[in-house]
Each structure stands twice: as C-alpha cells, then as structure tokens.
Amino acid sequence: MIFDTKPAIVGHRGYGTGSPGGFRENSVESFLAAARSGIPWVELDARRSRDGELVLWHDPVTPAGQPVISLTADELAAAGIVRLAQVLTALPASVSVDIDVKTVIEDATDPQPQRTHALIARALREFRETRQFLVSSFDPSLPVYLADRKAETGDVALGWITEDNYPASHAVSGAANLGLNALCVHTGTLRTYPRRVLDFAHRAGLEVMAWSPEPGEALQLGRYGIDAVCVNDIPGAQAALKPLYPARENPAGAHLRAGR
Numbered sequence: 001m002i003f004d005t006k007p008a009i010v011g012h013r014g015y016g017t018g019s020p021g022g023f024r025e026n027s028v029e030s031f032l033a034a035a036r037s038g039i040p041w042v043e044l045d046a047r048r049s050r051d052g053e054l055v056l057w058h059d060p061v062t063p064a065g066q067p068v069i070s071l072t073a074d075e076l077a078a079a080g081i082v083r084l085a086q087v088l089t090a091l092p093a094s095v096s097v098d099i100d101v102k103t104v105i106e107d108a109t110d111p112q113p114q115r116t117h118a119l120i121a122r123a124l125r126e127f128r129e130t131r132q133f134l135v136s137s138f139d140p141s142l143p144v145y146l147a148d149r150k151a152e153t154g155d156v157a158l159g160w161i162t163e164d165n166y167p168a169s170h171a172v173s174g175a176a177n178l179g180l181n182a183l184c185v186h187t188g189t190l191r192t193y194p195r196r197v198l199d200f201a202h203r204a205g206l207e208v209m210a211w212s213p214e215p216g217e218a219l220q221l222g223r224y225g226i227d228a229v230c231v232n233d234i235p236g237a238q239a240a241l242k243p244l245y246p247a248r249e250n251p252a253g254a255h256l257r258a259g260r
Contacts, residue, residue: 007222183207187210
C-alpha cells in the first residue's frame, strides 16, 4: 500500500502551485510549510541540470527564459532553483515524497549515465529508506527503468502520470500492463465514469492519485474511492475531506502524531 490514510492529501509542488501563503512552489520553504500543515505527502518536480544534478523546477526554462538543462546547478541556485538533495535533507522523514520526474529530449541520445533516469536512480540509492517515495513521470520509460533496479534503489513505488486529455481507460490499462503501482491522472479525466475507472484500477492493483482538484472536487473523488489527491489548496482540501476520515484521525494524516 502506498497511501495509508485515504484519500491522502499530497501538497502539489510543496504548499501549492505558484506562491500560496507567500511560499514559492518547489522551494525549501514551500515544502516545510506543507510539512507544518500536517499532510502526509508532498509532490515535487525534479529535472537535471547541465552538470548532472537534480534540481526542482516544473518548467523546462527558468524565469529568465533559459533552458534549465543549459545551466549548472550552481547557476540555477543563483536563480533560486534548489537541488533535490536540499529538500530531501530539510524535509521531516515523516513526510513522504512523490517525485514527478521531468525527462528531457537529451535523454534520448546522451550517454546512459548522464540521463535523468540514471540520476534519479542514484538519488534513490543515496536517500534509500530515509522515507517513503513514489516516483512518477509523464515519460513511462522512467518508472520501467527504475523497476529493473529495485535491488539498488529499494522497493520504491512507481507510477505513470497522464495528461489532462489522455483517456483514463487507456491510462489504467497502460499502467497495469507496465507493471506499475500507481496511476496519476488529471482530475478532468475522472469526470466520466469515475467509479468504473477506479474500480478497474483497484482490481488491477493500482492506486490512483488525481491532480489537482479543487476542495469540492477532492471530496467527490474521495467519495468515489480515490487513493490520493494532489492539491494546491491544502487548508481547503483538509477542511473538505474531513467528513471522510474517522473522528480519531486528522485529514492531514494521523501518522504525524503517532511518530511514524
């Protein structure tokens, strides 16, 4: 099982996309703010720099319009883009991490050790057993690559992310036949036959996370049986989902109080 309390609340890019609460997405401060809110999971965007380090940034270019892969990690740090290792070191071990891996076109031709796939495997080896991880990507070759290296990286949960216009039926079949553990779908693809989609996913052994529903939609998906919601409004999602949790639990996840 990936997600203990269901539906688990996952902080999208930390405390949310943009700068909610004044915390810029994919920054150390944003992830620490999410941790303080009590949620059990955060999601972050990892991509490679020119010198082969993993940094956290959603878009392929910096705010100044420069390709991330054209700059070194130090140059990116000067622009406020942090390294993955910084966040994993700063974040409490009680908070689990979904790494959304952003591969690049250079991964098609660069030597294998330089590709994003190899860098992620190296990071997982370094931080093995420090916390629970889910590694997911729009590039289905990434989780498949990691599935062959679990002896090195540990028993990391692996998922496939699909776009907002990708049919959920194809996504469930694809993730199941790739041998993955999770499917991460845009909330819009669950507006048609959500119960059927989730039923087939669960029968196939998949857990399903939706990104990024508003609080009311998160509640509806929770009633349908979604396993996790990756949200931008953490307080709103906590309030909306509260009726779905036993009275003894906090929608943020009782694991924090129990010290798990």
